[in-house]
Amino acid sequence: MKAGSKFLNAVSAFALSAGVVASGAGAVVVASALSAEAAVIQKIDVRGAQRAGAAAVRSNLTIRPGVNFSNSDIDESVKRLYATGFFSDVKIAVSGSTLVVTVNESQLVNQVVFNGNRKIKDDKLQSTVNTQPLGPYSEAMVKADIERIREAYKQIGRSDVQITTQTVPVGQGRVNLAFVINEGDRTKISDIKFIGNSAYSSSRLHDVLVTKESGPLSFLTRKDVYTEDKMKADEEALRKFYYDHGYPDFRIVSSDAVLNEAKNEYTLTFTVEEGARYRFGNVTVDSTVQGLDASALKNVVQTNAGDVYKASDVQKSIEAIQKKVAEAGYPFARVTPRGDRNFQTNTIGLSYLVDQGERAYVERIDIRGNTRTRDYVIRREFDMSEGDAFNQLMITRAKRRLEALGYFSKVNITTQQGSAPDRVVIVVDVEDQSTGAFGIGVGYAANDGVVLEASIEEKNFLGRGQYIRVAAGGGLNDSRTYSLNFTEPYFLGYRLAAGFDVFKNQTSSNDYYDYNEQGFTLRVTAPITETLATTFRYTYKEINYDGTNDWQTNLSQPFQDLVRGGDYVQSSISQTLTYNTLDSMTLPREGIYASVTQEYAGLGGDSQFYKISGRARYFQLLSDELDMIGQIAVGAGHVVATGDHLNVFDQFTFGGRQVRGFKNDGIGPRAGSDAIGGTTYFNASAEVSVPMPALPQDAGLRANFFADAGTLYGNDVPVASGLQSDNSIRASVGMGVTWASPFGALRFDYAVPVAKEDYDREQRFRFSMANQF
Structure with a gap:
């Protein structure tokens, strides 16, 4: 045997006998030879799992006796054990033919309580935090829960809420956790400003927004609560307002919310560019679908030459044409509006083109985010179901219906590729809101x-x-x-x-x-x-x-x-x-x-x-x-x-x-x-x-x-x-x-x-x- 071969065999034997240690961030290989070739162990020895039990530790390992394993298996096993949250430290080592797994168990949460909260009830906060009774206690998880509670208070207009925690050991590795909450005063909206508007006064635009400035009765209406979602809704409301009043070039340059922490008040500023006001020019309907008479579709168009440009009328016209075309036996036909802008006369000519769209079918409708509203309440607002021809306009109509119900604070509908090129998955994301009222x-x-x-x-x-x-x-x-x-x-x-x-x-x-x-x-x-x-x-x-x-x-x-x-x-x-x-x-x-x-x-x-x-x-x-x-x-x-x-x-x-x-x-x-x-x-x-x-x-x-x-x-x-x-x-x-x-x-x-x-x-x-x- 050559000297080089003897040296390599000696290194390999040393590596297997010395073992591999994994801790903290991952596995550390003591001998590099293990990286090159797989190892096999005969048994697994678990140490320190007094509450969790050895079986629970073994179930989270990717390493099995008699099966080859490598460094990546050790890394994955360490990650899985940490991910359970029940262990504060994990070490994995190989000793001969035995895999030794040593763990330090985290403290368990005996009880979670909330002190000082009046505006948000305990059951609501309990569903907000991830730390739960009989679960592991984790500093990182508690910090994340504090941010979740803070965000919940922001949603009701309490941005200056202060949250601390207290832990009390109760023996046997268990602790009681208390979130101590100082709710503070309501965060008001002192001013809503508009920059760049000339066609409409700031007073008129105030009426368009969902968010309102604070007033004597704001504590009842809750319309002066600032959230990012409401800010986005206000931006969309402004766009819709301008698009429906003849300003297709309108855009929001920026929208800012500045909190004055000393006064606990927000100032909202919308910077806009209105653009020129347009009217409809010549309106036509064209069709490339064989057998479809385009002239018969002109009667359902709601955009007339000379009228002020209105985006909602364009949408209504598309829907009306689409419905007429589908009734004529062309379910996959597509309606596309094409604009011809005249900058001298400030008019937009419209041509509605009807062509044969791609054949696509609805594979399924996935509904997410509804914690209270039943799935069927959402599904029934769609004029299509699984297996029907896919129609984007029906998606738009369903979104409008869902928003009109008043059950949801947010409705978002997207599509994904299905299991085949001609299959579409419709994804409906909603967020329930309060629907009860005392009047x-x-x-x-x-x-x-x-x-x-x-x-x-x-x-x-x-x-x-x-x-x-x-x-x-x-x-x-x-x-x-x-x-x-x-x-x-x-x-x-x-x-x-x-x-x-x-x-x-x-x-x-x-x-x-x-x-x-x-x-x-x-x-x-x-x-x-x-x-x-x-x-x-x-x-x-x-x-x-x-x-x-x-x-x-x-x-x-x-x-x-x-x-x-x-x-x-x-x-x-x-x-x-x-x-x-x-x-x-x-x-x-x-x-x-x-x-x-x-x-x-x-x-x-x-x-x-x-x-x-x-x-x-x-x-x-x-x-x-x-x-x-x-x-x-x-x-x-x-x-x-x-x-x-x-x-x-x-x-x-x-x-x-x-x-x-x-x-x-x-x-x-x-x-x-x-x-x-x-x-x-x-x-x-x-x-x-x-x-x-x-x-x-x-x-x-x-x-x-x-x-x-x-x-x-x-x-x-x-x-x-x-x-x-x-x-x-x-x-x-x-x-x-x-x-x-x-x-x-x-x-x-x-x-x-x-x-x-x-x-x-x-x-x-x-x-x-x-x-x-």
Whole structure:
């Protein structure tokens, strides 16, 4: 044997007998020969694992007796043991044919408690931290948990929170861990600035943002809480605003949030470039798909030459064309808008190109991040499922629907390559947010004065997407209202909103009679298009009139008959057709909301009639800069008896809800001093609203100037004598203030009748919830 070979064999033997040691950062090879060739051990000796046990240590090793191993196996074994968190030190050595694993066990956490927290409850913080009872105690993990708690407090506007920890040994290697929290004061937003804006004032842009400056009621609205996610949402809101108002070149140069730690206040600054304002130029539709007539698609386009450029109209046009093309039998066709910009005339010509896209199918839909909302609640907002043709526009529509639900603070939808080139995986990332609310409503009724209503509602009941509301209210003169509302938005798996309403109302006329009604409504709403829906209802109502001691001398004949009769039953079915193109249901600036309802009563009970009524409201933004909104409303109704005659409670009542300046039943036929309603009404109104001058728009106060007109006439109730009725027009003019308060939208109106009859009843001041749709 050569001398060199003998030397190598001696080194190899020394390496195997000396062994390998691994600790801390990884494995250290004592003899380099082990790097060149694998080793084999016959057994594993575990030392120091008193609580964890030798079996738990062996299960985290990649080394097995009788199987070759190398340095990389030792490195991986050390990493796995450290990753469990149960060991503070790990050493691995080879002694002859034995692998010796020596560990020092970490302390175990016996209990985790939180002290000083009031704004965030213990269970919420417990789910935030990674350190858990019976788990290992790690300094690194505790430091990371402190940052997680700090971030949770930032989300509720407490950026100056201070967090420390205390540990108390309890024996047997266990410790109690306490997070000591000083929540501090609320971090406010002192100022929101805009730099570079000229087309719109800073005051107007403030109204676009989700984040608001701190005010006296900010502790209720929580809109003055700064987070990075809200900052990004504000940036997106600004882009959408400008893109929809003719500024396609708009961009945000920078957005900064500076915290003044001494005052615990943020200053937000948005630096923007608006660019030029554009209008639509020539608009065409072209198609490369054989057999598809492009000219037939032009009718569904919503971008018209000469109109101010609006990105949302481009998107709506794409969706409308895509839907039309799919209905024609081309599910994979793709619609691509192409712009032709004219810098001299500031116009953008549009050409919608329809071509045959690539064939792709949905392999699956992955949903992530929903901790409360059920998966099926999210899936049902997609017009596609596994195996269907992939359509990017349906993804956009689903995202819009999910955001409109109000269940999530964030919705992000992306796509990934599936298991084959023609397969697509849709990934939906959401973040649940609070959907419950406690409300206090304030109103004013002619007979009851100030009326209060307290309500509890949940828009995503048990994460099922169901709506439930319980409310109770009352006035100063013994009026009482109770209601329970429930809606299942996808009844039997279809896009049918089915629900019920249970109600009980009690009012009093003070001198003459008490009126009580109770009953229920069953309803189902079906969408016809994106803007058109129909609702069917069945209503059962029990009505009771109870006369006072003076009723015989003071009540008119219809009411005397009612009081003698005592209890009445009204059983009816109705159908409502609703058309809605409003851009917002809380503060609409553009669009139409119209509804027509027909009702038939006679399915048993004491009422027999056919009733039809309708109402339409049109909104138009009169001035972008001033945020001046114009509104025109019209309404009409007619009821006819299908039996002998109508009851008093079957006829329409008319007054301050339609023509301000009058009591709720202050207009129309009267028998003596009592309103008996009428069979026919018409009304119209015009209104202009602007933000209150000299106040920031964040205050939510708007001034309203209006003119109302209308009439109620006709009577089919038997009246012995004293009937007063005519069809003359009543009218009023006035002004008011609307406040988007934390308790709901409140409205204060003062109107002066300018056309009325002597027997009408006035009520010039009106304090109520703002008009609901």
